[in-house]
Amino acid sequence: MVGQLGHPRAVTPELLTEADAGELLTVQRAAYLSEARAHLNFDLPPLVESLDQVRAALADPACRVWGVRDGGRLIASVRLRVAGAVGDIGRLAVAPDRQGAGLGSALLLAVEELAPAEITCFRLCTGERSAGPLHLYAKLGYRETHRSPEADYQLIHLEKPRGRAPTPIR
Helix, strand or coil: CCCCCCCCCCHHHHHHHHHHEEEHHHHHHHHHEEEHHHHHHCCCHHHHHHHHHHHHHHCCEEEEEEEEECCCEEEEEEEEEECEEEEEEEEEEHHHHHHCHHHHHHHHHHHHCCCCCCCCEEEEEEEEECCCHHHHHHHHCCCEEEEEEEECCEEEEEEEECCCCCCCCC
């Protein structure tokens, strides 16, 4: 049932603006601390990105940044960079106190639907020690394409053709 633990619930993402930069950076940094611990790397791009870099991403016409609010509070966000027919997804972040309830899944699925019509393929990457995100991406239909070295671990690159249905939850 939609809204139960582990099942995507309906969300209404909103496009974020430069005015949301500080709040976006706060959610992003809080959400990525667990990834930094898992990879023993506190220099992950989402953690070292500056406020000015976040503002630049929000102002970039090739980049769309969506967020989900609860009672006015930003609780999740994701970026989509449009590169021709490819939508590069990045910085999927859910506030730590809201993780594990399907919000990341719901936001990612919503953004796939909101993406411009010219996008035929979505791509993203995560670290090999990112058990939760790897499970999420596989469940939503993303498949590994290749790996690349990063510090003392591998980045796993994943891809999903537009319209591929999520895998049934097990």
